[in-house]
Amino acid sequence: SPWRWGLLPLSPVPLLPERGGRLFFSTSCARCSKNRRLRQKRIISERKLTRYFVDHRKVRVVGGQGGGGGHSFYSEPRKIFGGPDGGNGGDGGHVILKADQQVKSLSSVLPFYQGFQGERGGRKNCYGANGASLYVKVPVGTLVKEDGKVVADLTQHGEEYVAAYGGAGGKGNRFFLSNENRAPTFFTPGEPGQERLLHLELKTTAHAGLVGFPNVGKSSLLRAISRARPAVAAYPFTTLNPHVGIVQYQDYEQVSVADIPGLIKGAHQNRGLGMSFLRHIERCHFLLYVVDLSVPQPWIQLEDLKYELEQYQKGLSERPCVVIGNKIDLAESRIHLPLLKEQIGDRVIALSALKGDNLEELFLHLRELYDTYVKTEQSRGQSPAKW
Numbered sequence: 001s002p003w004r005w006g007l008l009p010l011s012p013v014p015l016l017p018e019r020g021g022r023l024f025f026s027t028s029c030a031r032c033s034k035n036r037r038l039r040q041k042r043i044i045s046e047r048k049l050t051r052y053f054v055d056h057r058k059v060r061v062v063g064g065q066g067g068g069g070g071h072s073f074y075s076e077p078r079k080i081f082g083g084p085d086g087g088n089g090g091d092g093g094h095v096i097l098k099a100d101q102q103v104k105s106l107s108s109v110l111p112f113y114q115g116f117q118g119e120r121g122g123r124k125n126c127y128g129a130n131g132a133s134l135y136v137k138v139p140v141g142t143l144v145k146e147d148g149k150v151v152a153d154l155t156q157h158g159e160e161y162v163a164a165y166g167g168a169g170g171k172g173n174r175f176f177l178s179n180e181n182r183a184p185t186f187f188t189p190g191e192p193g194q195e196r197l198l199h200l201e202l203k204t205t206a207h208a209g210l211v212g213f214p215n216v217g218k219s220s221l222l223r224a225i226s227r228a229r230p231a232v233a234a235y236p237f238t239t240l241n242p243h244v245g246i247v248q249y250q251d252y253e254q255v256s257v258a259d260i261p262g263l264i265k266g267a268h269q270n271r272g273l274g275m276s277f278l279r280h281i282e283r284c285h286f287l288l289y290v291v292d293l294s295v296p297q298p299w300i301q302l303e304d305l306k307y308e309l310e311q312y313q314k315g316l317s318e319r320p321c322v323v324i325g326n327k328i329d330l331a332e333s334r335i336h337l338p339l340l341k342e343q344i345g346d347r348v349i350a351l352s353a354l355k356g357d358n359l360e361e362l363f364l365h366l367r368e369l370y371d372t373y374v375k376t377e378q379s380r381g382q383s384p385a386k387w
């Protein structure tokens with residue numbers, strides 16, 4: 001049919017009489033048919049995503065070479081021996097790492113960066129121009145290491161770190177003019193830039209981290225509460241990257257939640273995906289432990305999770321947290337829930353990520369955790385991380 005349902009466009013279009021309480025417009029009009037629907041974001045498969053999501057990189061950075069000093073003598077009619085006038089060379093450009101919110105992984109970082117060279121000093125005492133700084137955009141939460149030592153931690157948007165300094169420019173022959181030597185012929189070349197081999201490591205920054213063993217429903221939960229689309233399937237290691245979803249509240253506050261995959265028993269001893277993803281938990285300000293209620297004795301999962309975190313880094317399991325019991329829609333989960341509550345003696349948010357049951361309680365508690373985090377950061381005089 002030539003008529004389709006559509007939104008009222010802003011520009012005047014040939015509107016047709018109302019039919020069934022809704023307005024129609026012609027899709028044959030080029031302007032209307034073009035913007036009929038917002039184009040949906042293409043969903044990338046988990047496999048492809050691993051290629052895009054890179055959380056460590058080795059980079060060689062070399063600062064720009066300084067420009068050489070100039071070598072010339074001034075001479076004009078009636079002033080043949082005007083003296084030396086070779087200007088100094090410009091300094092080489094630095095290579096600077098800059099944290100950028102828009103960049104989400106280290107995949108765009110190349111293995112080698114060379115800074116811009118400084119210009120050569122010219123005649124008539126002209127100095128060479130300095131080389132421009134080369135900015136390398138890295139995601140917020142990038143850790144810079146050299147020989148295993150942390151040299152920088154870029155945790156704020158716009159934060160910069162000079163990875164390699166450019167070399168100093170050389171001196172022109174004018175610089176060497178003195179009473180002893182009225183016509184110096186020597187000049188110095190520019191110095192080479194600093195060279196360093198750096199390891200960049202990304203620690204995903206999010207307010208909350210979903211911590212749980214494979215198949216407990218972390219990805220399903222993140223899908224239910226945000227617009228993130230991690231892969232969901234009934235086998236372990238479906239999700240291969242940390243996914244970050246944003247939970248939006250009516251007052252425009254946004255809480256970021258990260259799904260940390262690959263955590264299994266013995267991960268701290270490098271079993272499974274090992275510690276490759278445990279480090280992403282470090283940057284989460286509060287933790288959401290997800291346990292599968294359909295499994296007998298779900299409190300053992302919780303103990304194991306806390307043990308793994310504690311083995312990886314002392315005090316990690318003591319962050320503000322809440323326990324989420326997933327799969328409450330299953331009959332056996334209803335039997336295990338009171339037992340879990342009794343065992344841990346703490347609050348358990350029982351929900352079903354698949355059916356969307358009781359998600360409101362999680363939203364409210366997540367906001368409470370976020371508000372306390374904001375208050376503690378503000379009382380410390382620091383600005384809380386905003387997504």
Ligand code: GDP
Pocket residue numbers: 212213214215216217218219220221231232233234235236237238239326327328329330351352353354355
């Ligand atoms: P993850 O490995 O922790 O990310 O778990 P997934 O989100 O991939 O889920 C693993 C399996 O559990 C999938 O087959 C889901 O359909 C299933 N699942 C997740 N949440 C629920 C739930 O609330 N109820 C039920 N019955 N199944 C669920």
